[in-house]
Amino acid sequence: MNGAAVQQQSTYKQLTLITPTAAMHASVHGGRAKCLQRLIRLEMPVPVTVALSFDAVQQIARGQSVDMDALMAPFGPQPLLSVRPSSQDPDWGGPSAILNIGMNDARHDAMCETMGEWAASAMYLRFVQAYAIHVARLDPDEFYLPDVPDRLSLKAMLDTYEAETDEQFPQDPAVQLTQVLRSMARAWDGTTARLLRQAKGAPQDAGLGLVVQAMALGVGQGECGSGVIQYVDSTTGVPQITGRYMSQSQGREALGAAEGAIYLTRDPRGPSLEDLCPDAFAELVALRDICRRFLREEMQVEFTIENGNLHILDAVRVQRSSRASVRIAVALAEDEMIPREDAVLRVEPAALSELLHRQIDPLAKRDLIVRGIAASPGAATGRIVLTANEAQASAARGEACVLVRRETTPEDIRGMHAAQAVLTMRGGVTSHAAVIGRGLGVPCVVGASDLSIDFKKRQVIAPNGRRFAAGDTITVDGTTGQILAGEPPMLEAALDDAFQTLLQWADEFRDIGVRANADTPADAQTARNFAAEGIGLCRTEHMFFEGERLRVMREMIFAEGGDDRRAVLDRLLPMQRADFRALFEIMQGRNVCVRLFDPPLHEFLPSDKAGLRDLAGQMDVPLHEATARVEALSEYNPMLGMRGVRLGIAIPEIYDMQARAIFEAIAAVIKSGTEITVEIMIPLVSAMREVELVKARVDGVANAVMAETRTEFEYRLGVMVETPRAALRAQDIAEHAAFLSFGTNDLTQMTYGLSRDDAGRFMSAYVQQGVYAEDPFHTLDIEGVGELIALGAERGRAGRKDVILSICGEHGGSRSAIAFCRTHGFDYVSCSPFRVPVARLTAAQLALQDRVVS
Template sequence: MVTADAPIDATTHGGRAKCLQRLVRLDLPVPRTVALSFEAVRRIAGGEMPDMGALLAPFGAAPLLCVRPSSEDPDWGGPGAVLNIGMNDARYAVLSAQLGRAAAAALYQRFVQAYAVHVARLDPDMFEDIGEDGPEGLAEVLRAYELETEEPFPQEPQVQLAEVLRSMARAWAGTTARLLRQAKGAPADAGLGLVVQAMAFGMGQGECGSGVMQLVNSQTGLRQITGRYLPQSQGRDALQGGDAALFLERDARGASLEERAPEAFAELKQHAGLMRARLREEMQVEFTIEDGQVHILDGVRVARSARAAVSIAVALAEDGIIARQEALMRIDPRSLNELLHRQIDPEEECDILAHGIAASPGAASGRIVFTAADAQASAARGEPCVLVRRETSPEDIRGMHAAVAVLTERGGMTSHAAVIGRGMGLPCVVGASDLTFDLRLRTLGAPDGRRFAEGDVITIDGTNGAVIAGEARMLEAAQGDAFQTFMAWADAERDIGVRANADTAADAQTARNFKAQGIGLCRTEHMFFETDRLTVMREMIFADASEDRRAVLERLLPMQREDFIALFRIMQGQPVCIRLFDPPLHEFLPSDRAGHLELAEALDLPLSDVTRRVEALGEYNPMLGMRGVRLGITVPEIYDMQARAIFEATIEASREGDPVVPEIMIPLVSAKREVELVKTRVDAVAAQVRTQTGRDFAYRLGVMVETPRAALRAAEIAPHVSFLSFGTNDLTQMTYGLSRDDAGRFMSTYVQQGVFPEDPFHTLDTEGVGELLQIAAERGRAARPDLVLSICGEHGGSPESIAFCRDAGFDYVSCSPFRVPVARLAAAQLALLEKHG
């Protein structure tokens, strides 16, 4: 029996059984209930039945019962409930006199059909042609059962209940059910409890019916009584009751339970409030009204969107029902993405064409375009567009800014489109290899044969990786008062810094809005792809002598200086870590003949000279070629210009606000001598600027650790720098010998077959790459105890990676601006777990 002091626990009897015990302890009107443990159900599945007489004894003579599943986690599911067990010809006659023949027949017919489908395993279609209700319909159902099974419907309640229990136990033990619940995160050996409960009819004389009630809106989390009530019904029929279902409280749109049965409504509202306060959760109440009397059949945690979950947690904490720390622990950090971006309405039926990798969360609809120029033209016309490319490159940045979403055929979680998309908050699906990308004909082919031309509308769901035909209905982002309060609580608990990767003023403003504690990575090369700067950059590349390069870069200096002034002013004295120029120069040059011709005209050079220069800069493996510090040493004028722009911007920005202390980061270091050479030139530029301006300033120099050798030689490098920031995208790529742009083609197979536990570009490899980080941290701090350590690759926003960084003693993590709230909450939860367990 489920009593106040019965030995019942969710781990032995399931969540439903435990909840019903809590309702009993609250003296709520719960029908008499017996709970069968996981072990008892396992024995039933194996053919060992309990003492049915003893099981039925608590319910008295001739009871009507229902059986419901009770798994440890409600999300794991279970077999469907069976109602009205115990109905037979004799009980039908008695209830006909008490409730009326129509109600009694409905109760009996419902049970016969459920028994036929779930126990006798008959095809539910056999009942579709039965058009009669009442006694005539019941007679037809009984005849159909007898005809199909070649035996009469069982009349003995003990037999009925035993067969229902056996059927539900075996259904849970079946292969299909096991695979389904494992897909929802359940362990393979998860147990099932069963709850046997006396029926509250919900049908008959007086006010009878059933329904569900909750005190909050499942989508918003705001206080609002929602649910439905259906007269003359059972179970959860009200949710499928259509126009016949009533609202609960008074509503201008139709009849309500409050008007029809005000006392029952008031009692239900009181019960729901008590459950919220005492169970410390927003609960959905399943109830039945029988001749005006309220029965509480069950209470389940209210289903909720992520935005509702935050509102609910904050409201419970502010009402003193739970502590703020518990409110923080109730929210999955990754679910915050739903609040930060527009999402497809979960009730929308979508025409899904294919799936790719969900590279940047959020959703958007727009017309297909195939080039960055077309995206800019579309934006100029005020038409939302989706940029479709095989893969994006730095040349596509302007098109990405103009588009509402990006779709690529190739790439993975750290490909160019994915990284830039996350930084911009732009929905992005990459690696959609099931689609056919024909850039020559400008069409997109779906696996089912449909073709979409330029201008056709599609929707990109970067949260789930879906590519959808047409325009989908959206839910807007939700960053209201509850969200701001919640994040302030998180900041009060966390003990590791969170910065943002930001390349533009817009990125920096987003980071500031999300309360980032500075910029941990500013990739300066993205500043050179604007039209007016790209031509100047190309002139510099074609210059042969140092003096000529310096002269051309003088034209970029004021532009770069203004970029940094904007960043410094937006961050208002918070640290800004600027990575010096990193990519190979060929990325700034056109790759086709038309582009070569256009460049020759712009530079007033023969086409042959342009072609030769482009070919000369080509490399077999450019990502391991002349880029990063290697470029800074062989073409030092670039770093000289950038250092001057940083220092002059520092002086200018410090005039109006808090003093700025910029951080200059050298990329792709692998040797101490590289740092010494760059540091010497940067210090020299700083001295020149101090002399020329008469103003003093401070700055910090550091290294971006992206090569295994830099990690291993950290003890040699650390004395020359103030910080080490680990670029885990490239470090993972070099440690594994994988191309992060191509690994998506086989990574899912590798993960499925257990080669890697997770995609190492998505979740930090704490064993291999992580060991390099730990080695570098230990050796670096041994050589320089005040060395600041951080991670600035895409792993910086991952809760698992933040856990690793905390354990390794890192000072902060840096991630895309839209992942900053995720990192802030994850860091708070880790601190709470360490503090309270």
């Protein structure tokens, strides 16, 4: 617990009777205790309750005791009590509640006279069972509730307890309560509980409070029972009364009962609480408006009816799906229960990501094959295919497929387009498959290294020996990284009015631009649909990997000289021009940043024997000649070899063709009345002279196109900063660049000296052992890579005051990167189209949080 929390803790009592004016705080007594106080302030029928602070529970866990006389005094003589956990955030959980503390032989005899043997025995049996399992830690199989609760079955359970512990069941209520408190306090510090909390985002030193409450008996004379009610559907967020009620029951028994539980509202399928106790039901219905107005939340209420009278035992925030969380937040704001700012802050950005894609039904059974790295969210089912060609053939037949590869290459892009999902054995979150998957919105799991492929038998082999043949059905869950056998039920994507409304509000509050990385007109349309402010990165090489274009590109690679290359590239020119024109028309009125050709040429050539034979046929050359040409282009480390600006300077015809295609497309759309702002980005720069050389040729092409088309247009030329040297020399480079866009994928790779495709093999071990706090390809390394970016930004501004700064790597949509960019005054971030809504919401939340701090 930090110093501020300790100081605050010291101002509160360890034991606090919950009253409307009692000094209580969620960070001291937990969320449940604070919520109960709010219910009491609203004059709801809440039984007498005492809260134990985090500090008191810590003392109990260490073997110290609290003042039991003071604790039990508010409940009067011979009380029956319950104890429930009260962590600061209800989602962090806690030990199971224990009811009917205070039941003993004498109390049982007395209650048999007043409420009957069945009811009294049922209460005592429930307490003995809970005490034996959760306090004495005995075998649950030995303590099952009998079908008929009576004195005989009670004696049998008490005898079992004595046989298992060599002592009689405790009869003193104070002793019972002391042991229950100690057990729950120690359970919170157990290894399992600690790991569960950490998985839910709780800090290691998260505290636990406990609430001791007088029992409202759900068994006895007259109409008695218990139930749970909520007022919205947990999956959709639509207003709807749901829950169950069960006569002669306690706690949350109604929810788990196979028999005996009834509906709350009138229902043709069976009896209901509305029919049985109309007055109590009306009181429960009225609670919704009270909770929304005063608690400003949709609540799930646990209640007990005792002889027809309603008691409210607890109220917790309704558990909700991502879809429901958005709808609930927007509805509360539209009904003026909360401000719009609060609605924007309440929705986790990850929830939006789930809404953009199909997801596996949370209630579905999962037949897990293996777990990999979650690389592109969403879930999809299909038949296994092992090559891009098989994926295309499957799509042509209208059959859903999952493309399974050791790792993908640019040649696989056509297959990735055709597949419903992608699974690879190698790679990390910035590998080829991951980047393309996110761009396409295709669910993708990478780095599933426990799988292997037997291409001869056409089988995928799982670590436990299970084999899946090509054609078998599997499901890829790109949100969790799980690969499942079969086809579990799915929930469809949900981009409803509430989704759009929330993002419109977010745009009102954010203070940094959000663009999309989009490589094709289809990507651009997706970006436009998600209200991206433009395209921050168009990777033009992705336009070359399909059909005729790939064949022409290979002809250019095989060309002998500049004239031959130009002749081949002249055939690519109209294709590129058409792509750019479509892109500009879709993004009219917005900025489009086009990155010139980046990858090494070998990526356009096959490496397997079958591919080489096809290549030789296409190029009309002998197989040995095709093989020799491919080998001549191979590099020891192609990612650090002849690519990006180096290729543009060594083979300038490529950039000349691309620049002409861009400018001719600009001229065409201007003549048609479309407004567009185009930026041309030079990749992999490390020296100012590289920029000078490329800029001179690009400017020359621009002037030629303006003269030929008699059209005036403007454009900006800038640099993709993805080498450490470019960041260090940003002042010189910015003199010739209107913008600097930091490509964090390659910059992280080069700063760390790590291959982003291979790092997945050891990254989990590094993170587990604290070498890195997080995978630097997943979360921007603020201390290392971030310092280099900050330095580059500072020096870039020194070279050009009005230089535009951005991040366009895969980190661009992450919270840490957006926060970093806001801190350093960047103009925008750019991310995959399907991450744009997440980035818009995240940027708004960061801006709103800054308002609160300031």
